Amino acid sequence: MSFVKKTFLSRVIDVLKDKEELKSPVVIKHGDSIDAEIVRLQTQLAGEQLDVNRKKIEEQIKLLKIGKAGEQSLLFELTNSFLPLMILHDVYIEHKGLSAQFDFILVTRQFFLIIEVKKYYGNITVNEKGEFIRNVNRGSRTVFKEGMYSPIRQVERQVEVLQSMLVDHDVITKTPIRYAVAFANEKTVIDLAKAPKEIEDKVFRSDGIVSFIKAELAKKSPVYFKDGKMHELAAYIHGQHIDKHSIEVYEEQEVSFYEEEKVPVAATLEKKLLLLSDEDLVLKLKKFRKRLADETERKAFYIFTNKTLDGLVEIKPTTLDELRKVEGIGDKKLEEFGLELVAIIKESVDG
Template sequence: MGLFDKLNEPVFIKEDSDAVKHLELLRELYDKAQDVAKKQIEQDIKYISYGIKGEEQIAFELKNSHMPMYVLHDLYLEFEDLSAQIDYLIITRKGVFVIECKNLFGDITVNNNGDFIRSMNIGGRLVKEGIYSPITQNKRHLELIKQMRMQEKNILQKAFFGKYFYETYHSVVVLANPKTILNIRYASKEIKEQVIRADQLNEYIRKVNANIDTEPSSDKDIKSLAEYFLSKHKPKKITYHKKYEQTIEEEPNMQITQLDDSNNVELLIKKMKDYRLKKSREDKVKPYYIFTDKQMLEIIEKKPNSIEELMSISGFGEVKCSKYGEQIIEILKL
């Protein structure tokens, strides 16, 4: 530890998640979708929500670890023909931990071949199924990191880095669902050392670091490494419009081009969006909780002059109208 090292708590250098943005998009699409697509969108919303909940559990554990570390959440890396969606990258003075978060339903057994088998009780019947190994998934993440870092080193550095890479970078699969029973009795020692529960994560990091017999890196060095990985992050562009483009309703009279130009539509849209953003920040909620784009266009089209008229628009009940109704009506008075 360096003389001037002062880091004594975890620092989240990247805390946001693309999954949250995708969830917002799906909720907006749900309002526009025909019935045939709603069920599938609901499944996507449920899946993403569950994943976010699991990652929030890990964030909670890390924030209460009281360990000096830099944390990057939801990191997407690309190198040549490889790509990796890393749930958490944790950089400590002794090592780097690549975390694969799984918030799984059911109980997980890992057999002596390293196969992951999930058991669930469905309708009173025990159902078992194999799932893709998160350890294999995380190995690919480590390989990408290794290749990316090796590219930037000279011949001597490459030889040293390659030899000691797996002593510095550690793969960890974290099961975030507290109700999941983990059975790894028959798994190999290597597997057992890579699969843990969320409440074991902090102790795991401490134990691994304590067993590394090397000089700790300085705070400056680990911060520099965290910033390096942050610079390599590429937000993953996922659009659900293509997936559901055949099942999104064409709402009559809802397209901007179909609205009367004399109503100063563009100006109203800007004012409504500015208001929505302002209120969402004040109330600390997502903008679509105030109103969706679909509701906004319907408001602009109908131009309600009273709270009673505003309540005729889907999604505007007494509570929402009492909070935002008068201000929305004032905005419409251009």
């Protein structure tokens, strides 16, 4: 769908004829990609014979259902907000070689709003550097702590793609695009006490979305859209959506964030002490992880998580086939640095 550039006179007439009657949300695009992907994976699962592949497919189906539940909880809050909104749920856009999967894009009278939804298990802390850390507690004790890729940076990249497309297509010139991250697990506690102000204002649980939008609407904006213009903009974005047969693939280090049973016993404070002979291997693996992270400008947990580190030390794989059995090591990591890991472990095992 292309955006038709109207003459000045036509735009004036449209403004004069436009009305301001919308009082409640309208869903312009429903989320259907997750359902389609679940069906596709279920079909694939039915024909799969290898247990290792079946396990991976079942894991993806489970995670997709969890993600869907999180987005549905936010959609419920939006549709019951009694605010004039145009809601686009589950949008995929490509522009100039860039692509982005949006959980939600909202068109309001004064701005666009992009919302990234996360349904993680555990509590979230944002430190003074803006780094996100997930904490899992049992009673009063923290039993698991791990860094995670910043969802703020993720949604900022989505803003860049949407803004580039809208500006290049002459759809907007000065309309603000705002963004937020909503955590959909109702049990999640978010600690923003030390978070930078620019992050603190944009992170909340799903039940805080309406208050956030109202606060944003109270701010000044260079634009004000009536009903017709809102619908025109929402319809344009909908027209740019591309149906994909596959959607967001969960990063291996992100998988454990979604479910309670994914919190590894080996990573708790009650885990057994490592054998003295393992300490040297742990140090070598950590050194390798840091070196690769520095070389590729990635966070260390993007190379492999502490949970995967524990698995490497416990299993001590000395072949690629054995390495494949370690949770968190998939085909991508096998290809990138599998041989190096196996060599490090084999050297340690052989003494």
